[in-house]
Amino acid sequence: MSKLWGGRFTKQTDSFTDHFHSSISFDQRMYKEDITGSIAHAGMLGAQGIIPLEDAKLIQKTLKEILADIEAGKVEFDEKAEDIHMNIETILIERIGDVGKRLHTGRSRNDQVALDIRMYVKEEITNIKALILDLEKELNEIAKKNTNTIMPGYTHLQRAQPITFAHHVLAYVEMLKRDYDRLTDTYKRTNVLPLGSGALATTTYPLDRYMVAKELGFDGVTLNSLDGVSDRDFCIELLNALSILMMHLSRFCEEIILWSSHEFKFVELDDAYSTGSSIMPQKKNPDMAELIRGKTGRVYGYLMGLLTTMKGLPLAYNKDMQEDKEGVFAAIDTVKMCLPVFTRMVATMTVRKQNMYEAAKGGFTNATDAADWLVKQGVPFRDAHAIIGQLVLYCINNNTNLDDLSIEEYKAISPVFNESVYDAIKVEKCVEARNVVGGPSKEYTTKLIAENEEYFKNLK
Numbered sequence: 001m002s003k004l005w006g007g008r009f010t011k012q013t014d015s016f017t018d019h020f021h022s023s024i025s026f027d028q029r030m031y032k033e034d035i036t037g038s039i040a041h042a043g044m045l046g047a048q049g050i051i052p053l054e055d056a057k058l059i060q061k062t063l064k065e066i067l068a069d070i071e072a073g074k075v076e077f078d079e080k081a082e083d084i085h086m087n088i089e090t091i092l093i094e095r096i097g098d099v100g101k102r103l104h105t106g107r108s109r110n111d112q113v114a115l116d117i118r119m120y121v122k123e124e125i126t127n128i129k130a131l132i133l134d135l136e137k138e139l140n141e142i143a144k145k146n147t148n149t150i151m152p153g154y155t156h157l158q159r160a161q162p163i164t165f166a167h168h169v170l171a172y173v174e175m176l177k178r179d180y181d182r183l184t185d186t187y188k189r190t191n192v193l194p195l196g197s198g199a200l201a202t203t204t205y206p207l208d209r210y211m212v213a214k215e216l217g218f219d220g221v222t223l224n225s226l227d228g229v230s231d232r233d234f235c236i237e238l239l240n241a242l243s244i245l246m247m248h249l250s251r252f253c254e255e256i257i258l259w260s261s262h263e264f265k266f267v268e269l270d271d272a273y274s275t276g277s278s279i280m281p282q283k284k285n286p287d288m289a290e291l292i293r294g295k296t297g298r299v300y301g302y303l304m305g306l307l308t309t310m311k312g313l314p315l316a317y318n319k320d321m322q323e324d325k326e327g328v329f330a331a332i333d334t335v336k337m338c339l340p341v342f343t344r345m346v347a348t349m350t351v352r353k354q355n356m357y358e359a360a361k362g363g364f365t366n367a368t369d370a371a372d373w374l375v376k377q378g379v380p381f382r383d384a385h386a387i388i389g390q391l392v393l394y395c396i397n398n399n400t401n402l403d404d405l406s407i408e409e410y411k412a413i414s415p416v417f418n419e420s421v422y423d424a425i426k427v428e429k430c431v432e433a434r435n436v437v438g439g440p441s442k443e444y445t446t447k448l449i450a451e452n453e454e455y456f457k458n459l460k
Contacts, residue, residue, distance in 0.1 A: 023083045026326050033119035034084050035067045037112065040215040041195060042103055050205050051102045059103050062096050063088075085112050106207050108199035110229040110317040115195045117325065119216065121238055124332045125187045129180055131339040132245070133459060136176045138347050140452045143169045147442045147449075150427055151266065151356035152365050159363030162427040165351060167440035170448060175248045177455075182241040190234040193218040197228030200316035230316035232306065232324045239303035242331050243296075249342055250296040253289035256349070260286050265355045270348035273341070288345050292338045299334055302327035357427070362401070364392050366425040369433070370402055373424040377416050387414045 039060050046056025066088060069075050081087040086109070093100035143166035153163040193216065196202060196209035202225045209221045222228035259266035269286055277283035309323050367388050374384035390413050395401055402425055410417035423429060435441035 022079045023322050023325065024077050024079055024081065024087060026329060027084045027113075027116075028077050028087070029329065030084050030116045030120050031070050031088065032067065033116045033123075034088055034112070035063050035070075037115045037119060037195065037216065038088070038103060039063050040212045041107060043215065044208050044211050045102070045105055045205075047211065048206055048208055050207075051105055055099045055102055058096055058099055059092065062092055062100070066091055066095070083109070083113075085109050085116070106198070106203045106205040107195060108197075108229070110199045111195050111197040111225075114197070114229050115193065115216075117232075117328070118190050118192070118194065118218075118234065121190050121234065121328070122187060124336075125183050125190070125238065128242075128245075128332070128335055128339070129183050131336065131343075132176055132180050132183070133456065135339060135343045136173050136180070136452070137456055138343050139169050139173050139176070140449055140456075142166075142346065142351075143173070143445065144449050146351060146353075147445050149351060149353045149356060150360045150431055152360045152363060153440075159359065159365050161368055162360040162365045162430045163440040164431060164442070164445060165353075165356060166445045166449070170445065170452075172248065172252055173452060176245075179241065179245040179248060180459075182244065183238075186234065186237045186241050188219070189237065191217075191219045193221045194228035197222060197225035200226055200229055226316045230313070230318075230321075232310060232321060235324050235328050236303070236306055236310065239299070239306060239328065239331055242335050243299050243303050245335065246292075246296040246299045246338070249338060250293045252346075253286075253293040253342070256289045256346070257286045257293070260284075260289075260349075264359075266352055266359070268350040268352065269345065270350075273345040273348060288341055292342055295334050295338055299331045302331040360427050361403070364395070364402060366402055366427060366430050367392055369430045370421065370425050373421050374414070374416060379414075379416055 042051075042056045042059040042063070045051045046053040066075065075091065077084070077087045078090070081090050089100070089103060092103060146165040146169070149165040150162055151165050151168065152159040153161050153168070193209060193213040195212055196207045213219075213221050256267065256269070258264055260269055269284070269289075271284075273288045275285045275287040277285065305327050306324055309320055313320055370391070371381065371384040371388045374387060375381050379387070391402060391405070391410070394409070394413070395405065403422070407417065407419060410421065424433075432441050432443075435443050437444065
């Protein structure tokens with residue numbers, strides 16, 4: 001097979017070179033974007049009188065036929081044609097001869113591939129945002145069912161203060177909102193047309209770049225041709241956003257792994273999202289959560305890979321940039337696999353409410369509230385902190401809890417104490433008393449859940 005760029009060469013490339021150089025094995029997934037971009041480009045060429053209008057129409061018609069044949073499984077791509085762009089152009093020329101050779105007028109593979117990857121990323125951002133929204137909605141529903149489910153909140157993985165399971169879950173909803181917003185912002189910077197940049201210095205043909213941008217749904221065009229073909233910062237931004245998203249999933253997975261253990265017994269995962277042991281018949285392993293946690297590292301790797309590829313490249317296009325796609329594709333595929341599994345896993349897990357409640361009652365999670373009670377009696381906070389610290393130490397030495405101390409034991413530490421302290425340190429009261437914006441009280445949590453529902457409705 002002769003190369004479409006082979007005029008300057010006196011011999012064919014080695015078969016090993018063809019294999020090493022080729023990207024068709026992975027960039028073929030952009031066939032739709034490549035053809036759609038070419039249809040818009042051909043239409044513009046005809047409208048501008050750069051090629052005959054009838055030729056432009058024939059090219060467009062034939063490209064649509066090629067697209068239909070690809071989707072019907074009737075087209076076999078050729079490694080010797082290097083990439084998806086050359087494969088499609090070769091097929092076009094085979095079908096309509098010299099007319100097909102006019103398609104590439106006024107463009108280069110450099111701006112063509114920049115267009116294709118932007119179009120592909122745009123669509124996948126939209127797909128991933130929809131999956132994030134599904135997860136947000138599911139977590140919001142879980143929160144709605146657990147506004148009264150008291151559990152310990154942790155710092156340093158030590159029991160700290162009582163909260164609700166709803167409050168804990170809603171923290172991840174807030175994180176996912178930001179993940180959604182980051183992808184929205186990435187979309188804005190991706191949605192700029194590079195086609196018309198040419199190889200690096202545009203073209204002498206009177207292209208109407210804005211016509212193509214409008215046809216393909218881009219908000220604008222790149223304003224510097226060197227930049228248009230030689231940067232992949234939008235891919236790096238995407239990988240960064242996906243890495244942060246996976247980090248959030250991984251943190252939640254880590255908690256689910258801990259909570260499903262015999263030591264915590266806070267949740268039980270559905271059998272459909274667990275696995276067993278080949279040797280230990282009693283085991284029920286949180287493998288889905290572990291895999292998502294593990295796959296997070298892969299997405300991080302794709303980000304670092306592309307940053308490393310791009311860091312030393314002079315302007316403009318370099319073949320190194322072919323290495324952008326596999327990592328981007330793999331990261332997208334990984335995230336699109338993890339999000340639905342995670343959503344279904346949490347949707348089907350059983351919350352062990354009583355175990356959470358008992359855990360919240362232990363570990364002196366009400367100590368801060370006991371100190372706050374003293375402050376409200378006129379004791380300076382630092383003094384109150386010291387008094388409660390002495391009481392906690394007393395409890396540890398006597399294997400008891402603040403709730404179980406007699407009023408005499410309280411007064412032995414500080415005469416300020418009276419019977420009303422017992423009501424103040426009930427875990428239910430500890431939660432409900434935190435009725436400020438951002439707090440775990442049922443009143444505020446219920447309000448936030450309702451606000452989230454409105455937020456979901458208004459997302460575009």
